[in-house]
Structure formats: C-alpha cells, structure tokens
Amino acid sequence: xxxxxxxxxxxxxxxxxxxxxxxxxxxxxxxxxxxxxxxxxxxxxxxxxxxxxxxxxxxxxxxxxxxxxxxxxxxxxxxxxxxxxxxxxxxxxxxxxxxxxxxxxxxxxxxxxxxxxxxxxxxxxxxxxxxxxxxxxxxxxxxxxxxxxxxxxxxxxxxxxxxxxxxxxxxxxxxxxxxxxxxxxxxxxxxxxxxxxxxxxxxxxxxxxxxxxxxxxxxxxxxxxxxxxxxxxxxxxxxxxxxxxxxxxxxxxxxxxxxxxxxxxxxxxxxxxxxxxxxxxxxxxxxxxxxxxxxxxxxxxxxxxxxxxxxxxxxxxxxxxxxxxxxxxxxxxxxxxxxxxxx
Numbered sequence: 621x622x623x624x625x626x627x628x629x630x631x632x633x634x635x636x637x638x639x640x641x642x643x644x645x646x647x648x649x650x651x652x653x654x655x656x657x658x659x660x661x662x663x664x665x666x667x668x669x670x671x672x673x674x675x676x677x678x679x680x681x682x683x684x685x686x687x688x689x690x691x692x693x694x695x696x697x698x699x700x701x702x703x704x705x706x707x708x709x710x711x712x713x714x715x716x717x718x719x720x721x722x723x724x725x726x727x728x729x730x731x732x733x734x735x736x737x738x739x740x741x742x743x744x745x746x747x748x749x750x751x752x753x754x755x756x757x758x759x760x761x762x763x764x765x766x767x768x769x770x771x772x773x774x775x776x777x778x779x780x781x782x783x784x785x786x787x788x789x790x791x792x793x794x795x796x797x798x799x800x801x802x803x804x805x806x807x808x809x810x811x812x813x814x815x816x817x818x819x820x821x822x823x824x825x826x827x828x829x830x831x832x833x834x835x836x837x838x839x840x841x842x843x844x845x846x847x848x849x850x851x852x853x854x855x856x857x858x859x860x861x862x863x864x865x866x867x868x869x870x871x872x873x874x875x876x877x878x879x880x881x882x883x884x885x886x887x888x889x890x891x892x893x894x895x896x897x898x899x900x901x902x903x904x905x906x907x908x909x910x911x912x913x914x915x916x917x918x919x920x921x922x923x924x925x926x927x928x929x930x931x932x933x934x935x936x937x938x939x940x941x942x943x944x945x946x947x948x949x950x951x952x953x954x955x956x957x958x959x960x961x962x963x
Contacts, residue, residue: 627921
C-alpha cells in the first residue's frame with residue numbers, strides 16, 4: 621500500500637473558522653430560549669425566517685443557509701417532541717426533564733461569552749482550522765475541547781449533535797438539542813456530503829436502545845437494524861457492536877468519530893483503520909476523529925491537531941503526549957512505576 625493513496629485532500633469539509641460578527645462580549649446564550657414544554661402538547665413554533673435543514677436542499681441552498689453573514693444561527697434544527705425526547709433519555713441517560721431547553725445558571729448569565737464554556741477555550745477567538753487531508757485527528761487532554769468542537773462540526777454539517785445520521789434528527793437521545801459553539805463558527809465545504817455519521821461513544825447505549833424502540837414501533841417503516849449489521853446492537857458485546865455499527869455506517873460521506881477506541885481492542889482498532897483505508901481509497905469519504913489512541917494516530921497521511929496548543933497546531937503524532945506517555949511506559953515501565961508508587 622502506498623502512503624500517497626491515503627494522503628489526498630478531503631472531499632467535503634475544508635475548514636472551520638470563527639465568525640467575525642459573533643459577539644463574544646455579550647452575556648447569555650448564543651441559542652434562543654425555548655418556552656417551557658411541560659404543559660404543552662405542541663413543539664415551540666419555528667421561525668420561518670431561519671434556515672431549515674431539508675433533504676431536498678441543493679448544495680448552494682444548504683451552503684447559503686450556513687454562510688449568510690447576518691445569520692448567527694447557521695443551522696436550525698426542528699425541536700424534538702417533548703414526549704419522544706423524554707422517553708428517549710429515560711433509556712439510560714438519567715431522565716433529564718429539561719431536555720431541549722437551553723438555560724444558563726444565574727452565575728453564567730452574568731458572564732460575557734468569552735469567559736464561559738464553550739467560548740472560553742484558548743483556541744476559540746483565533747479559530748482558523750483547515751483540513752488538508754482526508755483523515756484528521758483531534759488529540760489533547762480531557763477537557764481541551766476536542767469533543768465540543770467535533771459536536772459543533774456535526775451541527776454545521778447537518779447531523780444531530782447527540783450522534784447519528786440525518787435520518788436520526790427527529791429522535792433526540794442526548795441532552796443537547798444543538799451545539800451552542802456552532803453559532804460562533806462557519807464552515808467551508810468543498811461539497812456538501814450526501815451521507816455521513818456522527819459517532820459518539822458516550823451516547824452509544826441510548827442509540828442502540830433507539831433502534832430497538834423503532835423495531836417495536838408498529839408505525840416505523842423498514843428495518844431499523846438494516847444499516848447497523850442486521851440485528852440489535854445490544855445482542856453483541858460492546859466492542860463487537862461498536863465495530864458492527866462502524867462497519868455498516870462507514871460508507872461514502874463525512875464521518876465524525878468521538879473516541880471510537882473506547883470499546884475497541886488494539887486489534888479491533890486496526891480493523892477500524894482497515895475500513896477507513898478502503899473508503900479513503902475511493903476518494904469519497906472524510907474522517908474527523910477525536911481520540912486518545914496512539915494506534916489510530918499512525919494512520920498514513922493523517923493530520924494530527926493538538927488541542928493542548930492554544931492555536932490548534934498540527935503536529936507529528938510521535939510528539940503528542942499520548943504517544944510519548946504510552947511509548948515511555950511500555951519501554952520502561954519500572955521507571956514510571958517508581959514514581960507512581962511514591963505518589
């Protein structure tokens with residue numbers, strides 16, 4: 621296999637940039653407050669002046685809906701029905717009763733945006749992140765913003781921020797309806813992806829339960845397991861079902877993966893990379909992956925973006941802390957354990 625086969629430019633997303641007109645000095649959320657849904661059977665009204673995601677949109681219409689200069693909400697998602705949202709979250713997420721409503725604590729409301737999450741990352745104010753290759757890895761310490769930016773990219777790409785593909789937009793199974801950070805960012809697409817998927821390991825169990833609920837729903841048309849290996853994801857081991865989902869969903873398109881290694885053995889991580897190789901060779905797939913895995917980072921021709929840098933620098937994976945610590949402890953475990961025992 622030649623490295624050059626895997627190092628071509630990405631077919632879809634070229635970069636993401638901070639909006640020049642976004643007001644970081646303003647207090648409050650960048651998202652509108654939805655009315656209390658608890659006493660209403662109807663979802664909140666949708667502002668017809670805001671862009672709506674539609675499967676019938678042309679590429680130009682889609683891009684215009686994202687890039688209209690005066691529009692600070694690049695993509696409006698229809699709010700999930702309260703009954704469906706609540707029942708979905710009861711399936712393993714703790715039953716958050718305030719699902720969908722965006723609210724800030726009194727303390728947060730007093731802070732200007734630049735001083736609070738998710739706008740207070742050091743890389744946010746100067747964000748000009750470009751994707752020169754078909755595979756990009758986000759690496760860095762926990763809490764450095766990898767998953768937060770990946771979620772924003774999902775929202776900008778028309779995927780549900782809780783995970784899944786566009787056909788899952790109406791079935792909210794995560795705590796957030798949309799990404800607040802996405803309101804401060806605009807994307808540069810070479811071409812709008814017709815398909816894609818946002819894999820979130822943390823909400824994987826809820827997604828598996830959603831497929832089972834669709835199977836039990838008499839009104840659901842088709843096979844809910846058809847694109848995920850043909851059977852319930854709960855009937856396999858955690859790692860096997862992870863790989864089955866990825867194997868069946870990694871077709872052609874834009875794929876955002878948040879810590880896919882979390883349930884994969886080293887050998888299964890190699891299997892994931894083999895799937896990626898097959899797709900990249902066809903020239904119709906792009907991957908952006910938040911990871912802590914030095915194994916995945918070795919993908920030939922990939923761009924590795926360090927979130928431990930205040931400006932999101934591209935680095936050699938061998939200079940990442942993940943690689944250095946893993947390599948160090950495997951080469952000289954006694955030296956590491958000498959300090960660990962003394963801690």
